[in-house]
Amino acid sequence: MFVFRYDKTFEGLLTAVFDAYSRKTFPDTLLSEAEPAPMFMEQEYRVVTETGKSTRVWMALNKKLSREVCGMLMHVWLSELPKSDELLLRYMRKVFDSPHSVTTNFTDDDVVQVEKIARKVSRERMHLIQFVRFIKAADDIFFAPVSPIYNALPLTLHYFTDRFADQKWLIYDIRRRYGYFYDLNTAEEVTLNDDTHLLGGKLDEKLMAQDEKLFQDMWKTYFQALTIKERLNPKLQRQHMPRRFWKFLPEKS
Amino acid sequence: MNELVLEKLKVLAESAKYDVSCSSSGTTRKNRPGAIGSAAGWGICHSFTEDGRCVSLLKIMLTNNCMYDCAYCINRRGNDIRRATFTVQELVELTIEFYRRNYIEGLFLSSGVVNNPDYTMERMVRVVKDLRTVHRYNGYIHMKSIPGASPELVGEAGKYADRLSVNIEISKEQNLKLLAPEKDHQSVYRPMFYIQQGVLSSAEERKRFRHAPRFAPAGQSTQMIIGATDESDKDILQLSSALYQRPSMKRVYYSGYIPINTYDTRLPVLKQAPLVRENRLYQADWLMRFYGFRANEIVNETFPNLDLEVDPKLAWALRHPEAFPVDLNKADYAMILRVPGIGVKSAKLIVASRKHGRITSSTLKKIGVVMKRAQYFITCNELSTFTVNEAQPEYVRNVLTEKRSSKRESDNRQLSIIFPD
Ligand code: SF4
Numbered sequence: 001m002f003v004f005r006y007d008k009t010f011e012g013l014l015t016a017v018f019d020a021y022s023r024k025t026f027p028d029t030l031l032s033e034a035e036p037a038p039m040f041m042e043q044e045y046r047v048v049t050e051t052g053k054s055t056r057v058w059m060a061l062n063k064k065l066s067r068e069v070c071g072m073l074m075h076v077w078l079s080e081l082p083k084s085d086e087l088l089l090r091y092m093r094k095v096f097d098s099p100h101s102v103t104t105n106f107t108d109d110d111v112v113q114v115e116k117i118a119r120k121v122s123r124e125r126m127h128l129i130q131f132v133r134f135i136k137a138a139d140d141i142f143f144a145p146v147s148p149i150y151n152a153l154p155l156t157l158h159y160f161t162d163r164f165a166d167q168k169w170l171i172y173d174i175r176r177r178y179g180y181f182y183d184l185n186t187a188e189e190v191t192l193n194d195d196t197h198l199l200g201g202k203l204d205e206k207l208m209a210q211d212e213k214l215f216q217d218m219w220k221t222y223f224q225a226l227t228i229k230e231r232l233n234p235k236l237q238r239q240h241m242p243r244r245f246w247k248f249l250p251e252k253s
Numbered sequence: 254m255n256e257l258v259l260e261k262l263k264v265l266a267e268s269a270k271y272d273v274s275c276s277s278s279g280t281t282r283k284n285r286p287g288a289i290g291s292a293a294g295w296g297i298c299h300s301f302t303e304d305g306r307c308v309s310l311l312k313i314m315l316t317n318n319c320m321y322d323c324a325y326c327i328n329r330r331g332n333d334i335r336r337a338t339f340t341v342q343e344l345v346e347l348t349i350e351f352y353r354r355n356y357i358e359g360l361f362l363s364s365g366v367v368n369n370p371d372y373t374m375e376r377m378v379r380v381v382k383d384l385r386t387v388h389r390y391n392g393y394i395h396m397k398s399i400p401g402a403s404p405e406l407v408g409e410a411g412k413y414a415d416r417l418s419v420n421i422e423i424s425k426e427q428n429l430k431l432l433a434p435e436k437d438h439q440s441v442y443r444p445m446f447y448i449q450q451g452v453l454s455s456a457e458e459r460k461r462f463r464h465a466p467r468f469a470p471a472g473q474s475t476q477m478i479i480g481a482t483d484e485s486d487k488d489i490l491q492l493s494s495a496l497y498q499r500p501s502m503k504r505v506y507y508s509g510y511i512p513i514n515t516y517d518t519r520l521p522v523l524k525q526a527p528l529v530r531e532n533r534l535y536q537a538d539w540l541m542r543f544y545g546f547r548a549n550e551i552v553n554e555t556f557p558n559l560d561l562e563v564d565p566k567l568a569w570a571l572r573h574p575e576a577f578p579v580d581l582n583k584a585d586y587a588m589i590l591r592v593p594g595i596g597v598k599s600a601k602l603i604v605a606s607r608k609h610g611r612i613t614s615s616t617l618k619k620i621g622v623v624m625k626r627a628q629y630f631i632t633c634n635e636l637s638t639f640t641v642n643e644a645q646p647e648y649v650r651n652v653l654t655e656k657r658s659s660k661r662e663s664d665n666r667q668l669s670i671i672f673p674d
Pocket residue numbers: 319320321322323326327328329330364365366433
């Protein structure tokens with residue numbers, strides 16, 4: 001069994017692809033630098049991430065694949081699912097080795113898997129776009145804690161910077177403990193030194209803007225008034241709006 | 254902003270909630286620098302109520318005072334309910350603040366009629382105009398046009414709103430007049446026509462000047478109430494189909510009549526809103542818009558009403574066994590689309606996959622075809638010796654009829670399918 005070790009970044013993975021082709025050895029398993037070696041390891045190779053190499057691989061992919069499919073690969077990477085890097089590696093090999101386009105070949109399991117996982121991640125991205133709730137803080141920054149199951153926050157940046165262009169905001173992934181702060185110009189990745197008070201997903205009322213509570217109450221009132229009591233259907237509600245988002249929604253707390 | 258506004262909000266949301274045409278789709282607009290908001294082009298639901306409906310827009314009335322007395326409406330003048338009126342300023346601020354918190358995609362504004370149609374319409378236009386011009390709000394706006402409003406005000410509204418709508422409510426005019434004596438079809442079709450003209454002439458302008466102002470870029474929609482009067486599904490769907498022929502008509506909504514003003518003897522006695530029928534109408538509408546079905550294939554003289562037990566696509570297939578089985582390795586896209594259990598996405602994937610080799614049942618499963626339904630209507634290589642023709646439509650129908658929880662309840666299942674726009 002051939003093992004490649006790399007730094008578990010997307011650039012690292014692309015570098016691994018580059019190295020595999022230049023060495024003409026293809027790994028059966030991808031491991032992080034610290035993971036223990038498998039029992040039947042025959043050979044190990046350590047990938048050193050290089051932007052030059054990763055960019056070349058990414059360009060080559062972009063040449064062979066539509067933007068949509070390249071986006072799908074990014075989605076699969078952000079799923080953070082175990083072995084999704086190996087899936088991507090196999091997929092990229094098929095793309096490079098086949099003279100025909102493989103992306104619509106649904107008789108191939110890897111193609112189906114990539115499509116499936118990408119769809120799940122994209123659904124999580126959509127959930128964020130739907131269920132992010134900003135809380136206006138006393139310093140006029142709109143703060144939203146999130147906790148997506150896949151690392152979908154980076155995929156939403158374009159949407160949030162476009163929509164909320166004239167307010168400062170911070171969306172913080174409390175599961176992964178990082179977020180993005182938008183300062184009216186660009187959104188930058190941030191990690192807060194002291195984020196423990198945010199990890200519960202709530203902002204202390206003392207830190208809120210003066211009328212924040214009132215608008216939350218109004219939203220809650222509005223939401224409750226909308227329900228048509230003749231048609232109650234909590235199952236349908238949960239199906240569209242999974243429970244795990246509820247703690248961030250003023251209307252559900 | 255204070256507690257008083259909160260009370261008004263409660264009253265006016267209650268009053269607006271029965272209106273279903275709340276999708277926010279149809280416009281894609283990037284934000285401009287220094288402005289707030291964008292319209293995403295497809296309806297984003299920001300919450301779901303306990304009855305499972307999508308909350309996308311702040312659906313609200315400017316006032317629930319009304320001088321009319323429409324039998325099917327809770328706000329009719331004869332009803333003893335709490336009444337409230339927002340000021341323009343209050344409603345504008347509420348919209349902006351909700352929007353900034355990502356609660357909503359935008360505003361859906363309607364109103365009871367006060368003084369006269371134009372007086373009412375003028376105040377509504379002030380709300381949307383303020384949002385766009387004073388607050389540089391760039392999010393979605395759906396505004397209802399008041400039946401009987403003047404072309405000038407409809408024209409003003411179209412400058413600021415993404416979508417305008419005038420509700421037909423009742424598809425046969427004599428029935429409309431029975432339940433809403435102050436309205437007639439003229440008062441609905443005229444504003445509809447003004448909107449259409451606005452949309453068309455702005456499109457013409459924009460061909461010549463790229464920056465000519467847009468007019469209601471998401472077109473118009475309308476709504477019909479189902480089950481308050483004796484129209485058949487054929488009456489309803491034929492009208493929908495005729496409306497969809499018009500250039501600016503984007504959506505027709507169906508709203509199962511919820512028995513509210515039960516004291517009014519002109520209304521039928523219903524225990525519950527006809528939800529299954531409403532759902533079937535949406536499915537039929539969907540077939541007309543995306544599956545290439547014509548209205549008279551779905552309902553006609555022989556079958557004037559939709560089958561409540563099976564969806565209209567399956568119903569069509571069962572009435573036309575001669576069209577099946579469809580050979581998935583050869584048939585064209587349009588025919589594949591007609592197979593029960595195969596949706597638009599699967600049909601496209603099937604056509605795309607054929608380039609790589611023959612379609613087999615395992616390919617179909619991977620693609621996401623509902624084999625339980627599709628098996629009776631297709632062949633592909635090894636599959637299907639037991640199609641609708643061998644099995645007989647009646648048999649297939651029985652197997653595929655959705656199970657009921659209780660035999661006695663005939664029309665009370667919840668809306669379980671919500672179509673995206
Ligand atoms: S005009 Fe509109 S608000 Fe007034 S009673 Fe009729 S439906 Fe209701």
